[in-house]
Amino acid sequence: MADMVETTASGERSATAQSIRIGFLLAGLAALAVAPLFLYPVFLMKLLCFALFACAFNLLIGYTGLLSFGHAAFFGGAAYFTAHAVKEWHLTPELGILVGVLGAALLGLVIGFFAIRRQGIYFAMITLALAQMFYFFCLQAEFTKGEDGIQGVPRGHFLGLLDLSTSTNMYYFTLAVFLVGLLVIWRFVNSPFGMILKSIRENEQRAVSLGYSVQYYKLGAFVMSAALAGLAGGTKALVFQFATLTDVTWQMSGEVILMTLLGGIGTLIGPVFGAGLVVTLQHYLATSDFPVTIVTGVVFMACVLLFRRGLVGEFYASRLGRRLGFAYRR
Amino acid sequence: MSARGLSMSFGAFSAVRNVDLDVHHARVHALIGPNGAGKTTVFNLLTKFLTPTGGTITFMGTDITRLPPDRVARMGLVRSFQISAVFPHLTVLDNVRVALQRPNGLATQFWRPLSALDSLNERADRLIAAVGLSEARNAMAADLSYGRKRVLEIATTLALDPKVLLLDEPMAGMGGEDVAVVAGIIRNVARDRAVLMVEHNLKVVADICDHVTVLQRGEILAEGDYRTVSEDPRVRAAYMGTEEA
Numbered sequence: 001m002a003d004m005v006e007t008t009a010s011g012e013r014s015a016t017a018q019s020i021r022i023g024f025l026l027a028g029l030a031a032l033a034v035a036p037l038f039l040y041p042v043f044l045m046k047l048l049c050f051a052l053f054a055c056a057f058n059l060l061i062g063y064t065g066l067l068s069f070g071h072a073a074f075f076g077g078a079a080y081f082t083a084h085a086v087k088e089w090h091l092t093p094e095l096g097i098l099v100g101v102l103g104a105a106l107l108g109l110v111i112g113f114f115a116i117r118r119q120g121i122y123f124a125m126i127t128l129a130l131a132q133m134f135y136f137f138c139l140q141a142e143f144t145k146g147e148d149g150i151q152g153v154p155r156g157h158f159l160g161l162l163d164l165s166t167s168t169n170m171y172y173f174t175l176a177v178f179l180v181g182l183l184v185i186w187r188f189v190n191s192p193f194g195m196i197l198k199s200i201r202e203n204e205q206r207a208v209s210l211g212y213s214v215q216y217y218k219l220g221a222f223v224m225s226a227a228l229a230g231l232a233g234g235t236k237a238l239v240f241q242f243a244t245l246t247d248v249t250w251q252m253s254g255e256v257i258l259m260t261l262l263g264g265i266g267t268l269i270g271p272v273f274g275a276g277l278v279v280t281l282q283h284y285l286a287t288s289d290f291p292v293t294i295v296t297g298v299v300f301m302a303c304v305l306l307f308r309r310g311l312v313g314e315f316y317a318s319r320l321g322r323r324l325g326f327a328y329r330r
Numbered sequence: 331m332s333a334r335g336l337s338m339s340f341g342a343f344s345a346v347r348n349v350d351l352d353v354h355h356a357r358v359h360a361l362i363g364p365n366g367a368g369k370t371t372v373f374n375l376l377t378k379f380l381t382p383t384g385g386t387i388t389f390m391g392t393d394i395t396r397l398p399p400d401r402v403a404r405m406g407l408v409r410s411f412q413i414s415a416v417f418p419h420l421t422v423l424d425n426v427r428v429a430l431q432r433p434n435g436l437a438t439q440f441w442r443p444l445s446a447l448d449s450l451n452e453r454a455d456r457l458i459a460a461v462g463l464s465e466a467r468n469a470m471a472a473d474l475s476y477g478r479k480r481v482l483e484i485a486t487t488l489a490l491d492p493k494v495l496l497l498d499e500p501m502a503g504m505g506g507e508d509v510a511v512v513a514g515i516i517r518n519v520a521r522d523r524a525v526l527m528v529e530h531n532l533k534v535v536a537d538i539c540d541h542v543t544v545l546q547r548g549e550i551l552a553e554g555d556y557r558t559v560s561e562d563p564r565v566r567a568a569y570m571g572t573e574e575a
C-alpha cells in the first residue's frame with residue numbers, strides 16, 4: 001500500500017513524520033466535519049459520493065491492475081436499487097443502501113465472472129460491453145421509469161430515528177458512509193487477501209506457481225470494488241432523491257477513470273482529491289459560459305502531462321512526501 | 331511423477347518430441363542440453379503452464395495432463411523460473427510469507443489485519459535462514475543481488491513443502507561460493523523429495539545429480555548417471571563447440 005508505510009528513516013525523524021501524517025489525517029477529518037458551515041451541503045455530499053466511487057474504482061485498478069470501463073453499472077445500478085427499495089418497498093435508508101450494495105455486488109459477480117478471464121484492453125472492452133447491456137436494460141425495464149428515472153425518493157429516518165430530510169443530518173450521514181467505505185478499502189488492501197492481490201500484481205506467473213487461483217482473487221477484488229461503488233451510488237440516490245440513466249452511462253464510467261487518474265492511482269486518498277477537482281470544476285463551470293467537457297479535458301491533459309502519478313501520487317513521490325514517510329510505488 | 335510421450339508444437343515447430351521422463355523420490359535428476367533444446371518447455375509442460383499437444387503426465391497416480399497450473403502446484407509439484415521470479419516490491423520476509431499463506435489458510439481473509447500474518451514469521455524465518463538470507467530479511471526483493479534473488483526464490487518454493495521440486499537453472503549467474511551453497515541446499519532438500527533441475531554447469535551436475543537426461547532439439551538423446559552420459563559419444567558431439575563440455 002502506498003499510504004502510511006513506515007520508512008527506514010531514523011527513529012526520531014520517522015516519529016515526527018508519523019505525527020505529521022496523523023496531523024494531516026485529523027486536519028482532513030476536522031475539515032470534513034466543519035465543511036457544511038462554509039460550503040453548500042448538497043455540493044459536498046455529491047463530492048463525497050463521487051470520492052467514494054473513485055476510491056472503489058481505484059481498489060480495482062490501483063491494487064489489482066484491472067482497468068474496468070463499466071463501473072457506472074454498479075454506481076448507477078445501485079442508485080436504482082436503493083431508490084426502488086426505499087420508495088416502493090418503504091425500507092429505511094440504511095436497508096435501502098444495503099439493497100443497493102448487494103445488487104451491485106451481484107452485478108459485479110456476473111460482469112466480473114465474464115471479464116476476469118481477459119486482460120488489458122480486452123478486460124476493459126468486456127466490462128464496457130456488459131455495462132452497456134445493463135444500460136439498455138435500465139432504459140427498457142419497468143421499475144427504472146425510463147427517461148424520467150425514479151423521482152421523489154424519500155430519504156427517510158436513519159435507523160428509524162434520525163430524520164435525514166434536513167441537509168445537515170443528511171450530510172453527516174453521507175460523511176459516515178464515506179468514512180466507513182474508506183475504512184473497508186483500507187482494511188481490504190492491508191489484509192492477508194490484499195497481500196495476495198499485491199503479489200499477483202507484482203508477478204502473476206509466480207503467484208500461480210505458488211498455487212494461487214488468481215482468477216478467484218481477482219474476482220473477489222472485482223466484487224468488492226463493485227459493492228463499494230454501489231455504496232456510493234445508493235447513497236447518492238438518497239442525497240439527490242432520484243436515480244436516473246445518467247449514472248449508468250459509459251460517460252460516467254469514463255469520468256471515474258478520470259477522477260482516479262487525476263488523484264493518483266494506487267494511493268488510498270488520491271481518488272478523493274481527483275473526484276474533488278472534477279466535481280468542483282463541474283460545479284463552477286455549470287453556471288459559466290465555458291463548455292464543461294472541454295475544460296475538464298484540458299485539465300486532464302495538463303495533469304497527465306505534468307503529474308504522471310496524479311496529484312497525490314506526485315506529492316508522495318516528492319522529496320517532502322518521502323520525508324514525511326509516504327511511499328509511492330507503481 | 332512420470333511423463334509419457336510428451337510433445338509440444340508451437341505451430342509447425344515442434345519444440346518437444348516424444349519425451350519420457352520419470353522423476354523419483356529422494357533423487358536429484360538433471361535435465362541438460364544445449365540452448366533451445368526444449369528444457370524450459372518441458373518444465374512448462376510438467377507444471378501445466380503449457381498444455382502438451384501430445385502425451386500424458388501422471389503425478390502420484392493421478393493423471394494431471396489436463397489440470398490447471400495452480401491445481402498442480404497445490405498437489406505438490408512446484409517450480410522455479412529460469413528468469414528469477416520474486417515479488418520485487420515485497421520484502422524478503424513477505425515473499426516467503428506469501429508462499430506460506432495459502433497452505434496455512436491465511437490467504438482469503440480480507441477483514442483481518444496484516445498482523446494476522448505474524449503467525450507465519452517463525453516458519454518464514456527458518457526458511458530464510460536455511461538459504462542464508464537472514465540479514466536481508468527486511469530488504470526489498472528488488473534490491474537483492476541476482477544470486478540472492480535466486481536463493482530467495484528457492485526459499486519460497488520450499489515454503490510450499492513440495493513433493494517434486496522443479497528448478498530451472500537455479501545457479502545461473504551465481505558466483506562460485508553461492509553455487510556451492512545452493513548445491514548444498516538442493517542436496518539437502520532432495521533427501522525427502524524429488525528434484526528435477528535444468529543446469530548448464532556440468533560440474534554441479536556431476537557433483538549433485540543422481541540421474542541425467544540429455545535433451546537435444548526436443549528429443550531425448552541420452553539418459554543415465556553422469557558418467558555414462560558424459561562418455562556417450564553422441565552427447566559429446568552435441569556439446570562440442572556449443573557448451574562448456
Ligand SMILES: Nc1ncnc2c1ncn2[C@@H]1O[C@H](COP(=O)(O)OP(=O)(O)OP(=O)(O)O)[C@@H](O)[C@H]1O
Nearest residue numbers: 340343345363364365366367368369370371372412
Ligand atoms: N511460446 C513459444 N512459442 C514459440 N516457440 C517457443 C515458445 N517457447 C519456446 N519456444 C521455442 O522452443 C525451443 C525450446 O525452447 P526452451 O526455452 O524450452 O529451450 P531451453 O532448452 O530451455 O533453452 P535455454 O538453455 O536457452 O534455456 C526454442 O527454439 C524456442 O524458440
Ligand SMILES: [Mg+2]
Nearest residue numbers: 369370371412
Ligand atoms: Mg530454458
